[in-house]
Amino acid sequence: MPSTPPINLRPFLETDTEFFAVMATDKRVTRFIGDGKSWDEQTIQERVRAALQQDPFDAVGSSRWFLATEANEPVGIIVSTRKEDGIEIGYWVSPIHWGRGVAGVMVDGALATIPQAYGTKKLIARVDPANTASAKLLIRRGFILETNHEGLDHNALV
Template sequence: MTPILATERLRLRPARVDDAEALHPGYADEAAMRYWSHAPHTDPAQTRAKLTRNLAAEGWRMWVATLADDDRAIGTASVHDTRPGEVAEIGYSLVRAHWGRGLAREMVAALLDRLFRAEGLRRVFADTDPDNAASNRLLAALGFTLEGRLRGEWRTHLGVRDSLIWGLLADEWLSSSASTRSAAAHSTASPAPRPPPA
């Protein structure tokens, strides 16, 4: 189940393949995609194929973020249940037009609240490129601890890259000021089933 999550400014709902058109500008943005594991998309069909694969991937859940009053996708939030019920990896993206407003933080905080408060996970982690300063700042601000650096971990369009591993434990999140603000700012609506792969 991928529940609908709501924050003060955002709504996170299950992703659909037809979100590809709205998300393509983000996946085609060279600056936004610089530190991803693949090159920017050059055609909307690539974005549609990526969403199709992601929605069919076992052990993964994917939301899109929309503004509260508009159903058009402006970002993504993903969870890989690496040890279901205990540990998960998260990933996230936001279309450039919505950068600089704290929306990525709001989106990820809502996701963390879901994973720790509602699902009872004990650990969440994220994997970032060492040079992805914005993502590294976001994780640090949310209370993640930099746990290590994996050398030569990924081969990407930039070449072979190291990877930083950031971790957050349930008690750290639940006792943090970021968690308190997030819990006060959002609520969880009725669960919605994950859409079938197209």
Template sequence: MPTTPSPVPDIVLRRFTRTDTEFFSRLATDERVTRFVGDGRPWDSDFIAARVDSALGGLPPGHPEAKRWFIASLDDEPAGLVVSSRHDGAVEIGYWLAPEHWGKGLAGRMVARAIPAVWDAYGSIPLSARVDPENGASVRILTRHGFRPDGATPEGLDVYRLEHRSG
């Protein structure tokens, strides 16, 4: 008798808390995850602690350095991280997915959940994302969710932008 595949649990986003630091540290020290982040190297404990402190700083959403991080969970277990920070008239988003969840379509679902969550947090502001041109998977995910090319950074990263849309 054929079996029906069990449905993939849905991604749930919730605000990042200090108790998520261990999970974040696991991502930030995994060279597979950091390959397309910053200089591509895993982060050390001091840098991780500074980033967590900054993310939990509690600046109001209108502040030019406001940050909001979200944990993406599957069945109450952390699977990924969505980061957002206000920059130059837009909110930049980024996402990291734990390698054991790669190839399951979860990153796209994280971005789909992140867009309204970030707009809820910051208001009607354009979103941006910086992507290494070699990271084709992220380019496909962003364009599938309405992001459009919007130039490049001096460091050679492609910039994608999504204007706020109602509904």
């Protein structure tokens, strides 16, 4: 693995929608997300709107996204949502940047900020076991497999 890229995380803005939309309409990216299909325009707009809504951190469903940049260029996003049993995180990296350690650095940044923001240490991540890179990065960061539901591994960091 090349040396760790310097990645900056900042709150997602409406002007980042186009960068997100390019990933959400790329089947390589959505392969292990939801039903695996690329997202339509309406779904993209709904999710972005929810992410920008800034619901209170203690409300179930409250969501915050972060844009990851490298040398001021967007490379990925971190998504986070409060669920009943913890804060669910997700991470998407633009395919041209895969395999460089970007997701690992993004998740390290998320682990350093998200628990404080939501006021809880319990983070969860749902991963398709076939998504090797995603599963590996969670294991390396201490996530533990709690259960498998409808084909997805439910991992938690407590």
